[in-house]
Amino acid sequence: MKLVILGLSLSSSWGNGHATTYRALLRAFAARGHEVLFLERDVPWYANNRDLAKPDFCELRLYASLEELKTRWAGEVERADAVIVGSYVPDGVEVGRWAQKTARGPVAFYDIDTPVTLAKLAAGDHEYLHPELIPGYQAYLSFTGGPTLERLERRYGSPAARALYCSVDAEAYRPLPAAKRWDLSYLGTYSPDRQPTLDRLLLEPARRAPELKFCVAGPQYPADIDWPANVERLEHVGPADHPAFYAASRYTLNVTRADMIEAGYSPSVRLFEAAACATPIISDIWDGLESLFEPGREIVLALGPDEVLRTLCGTEEPARVGMAEAARTRILAAHTSAHRAAELEAHLDEAIGAAERRLETV
Known part of the structure; x- marks a missing residue:
């Protein structure tokens, strides 16, 4: 499938845990035969600390503003088989509204900060997610499992809240011989x-x-x-x-x-x-x-x-x-990235299937 992700950062791991999570997941997802475009807001603190400017497993593109995102990348979002909007994306509420309106395929929300997100929503803080957007995300992919998934569906109206834990690239993370410091x-x-x-x-x-x-x-x-x-x-x-x-x-x-x-x-x-x-x-x-x-x-x-x-x-x-x-x-x-990529594929296939069934009933 062709997947477009609007995420916090893939290019820089400085001060965030999103980049390493996306890297492991998307490398394994691409290895399953899928094509990925990652769109990242170009911000100074990541620009000054980039440690993966040119990934070899997906296409990475930077955009300077919300307006540039809408004008330059609307076609890619529209044609994608599925779109994912991540947590903590700058202007995330507007990005989510635009993605839901533009995409023909299903749009999912990937929350790498679920408990923080829910605490923000309870406090009326809609920094990157507004409650009214949640029912429009055909899948809510959550770093948190357990009872939180039911809460997302019952209280916030998510059509499908699914756990998608972080993982590890087993090729990159392995035991090394080293003296203990x-x-x-x-x-x-x-x-x-x-x-x-x-x-x-x-x-x-x-x-x-x-x-x-x-x-x-x-x-x-x-x-x-x-x-x-x-x-x-x-x-x-x-x-x-x-x-x-x-x-x-x-x-x-x-x-x-x-x-x-x-x-x-x-x-x-x-x-x-x-x-x-x-x-x-x-x-x-x-x-x-x-x-x-x-x-x-x-x-x-x-x-x-x-x-x-x-x-x-x-x-x-x-x-x-x-x-x-x-x-x-x-x-x-x-819990390797290969396991998680298979789970992501299954969740997106589920969302695509649900979207197709809705179209058949229209």
């Missing part, structure tokens, strides 16, 4: 609601165990954070360097945003990437995590610094390696 690492952009958990599960263990080594990698952390001396800071680690980053970590930490904890069933891409690299994960706790990993065997769940330090200091090496391998096996069996 850190006992515990964290890879993620600064978020105010994640910071208390990061403090509790990484910075406090670092304060209590100065003999251990830690690392926090990611942009936008405030200058006034008091980093312990044994916590190394990296401003940005590009996707190509993620496997090496995980390989240098005895354990890595997963921290989840508050809205996603409340919704549950909202796994971060770092879970899949770290597991694919055979780096054992220590995670905060939320509903649905046990459907992805078996606690105690494939992942460590921690409420506070005591559990973290007990894991870092009390786990024998065979047990650490065994947990990492078990998690990797689980991810490769069900």
Whole structure:
């Protein structure tokens, strides 16, 4: 099929998790024989930090304004077999209205931030999605599964809310031989609601165990954070360097945003990437995590610094390696980009079929 995606970013992974998600998914989707055009708003912060200007698996085009999008790309959107509008797209409400009006095929919404989106809607914040648009999206592809899908259908009128979790490119993310630089690492952009958990599960263990080594990698952390001396800071680690980053970590930490904890069933891409690299994960706790990993065997769940330090200091090496391998096996069996691309194809086929049946009844 010919698919057009209007997404936040494919060209730059700086400060967002969308780019790596789109890259893994679309590479695998193209490998299934489909053609993809990705349309991205050209903004300075991504222009200054582009790490994939010319993807080899899809066509990437930038547009400078909403008006340019409408005038230059209307034909492509109209002729596409399916169109996807992503979350956090600049002028997303207007982009969505235009896509729904222009496209002949079904238009889907791909929400990589579902709990944040729903919290915004509840507060009357329509930054990139308006409730009146949801029934017009023939599929609502959600990073969050579980009860949220029923809520999207019953409360907001989505014709078909379907889980489409993030995934991992198993060719790009794999174990690498490397010396361990850190006992515990964290890879993620600064978020105010994640910071208390990061403090509790990484910075406090670092304060209590100065003999251990830690690392926090990611942009936008405030200058006034008091980093312990044994916590190394990296401003940005590009996707190509993620496997090496995980390989240098005895354990890595997963921290989840508050809205996603409340919704549950909202796994971060770092879970899949770290597991694919055979780096054992220590995670905060939320509903649905046990459907992805078996606690105690494939992942460590921690409420506070005591559990973290007990894991870092009390786990024998065979047990650490065994947990990492078990998690990797689980991810490769069900959560690679190839699995997710097949799911996307099925969801879009479902939407195309539904659209064709509606036309037959007119």
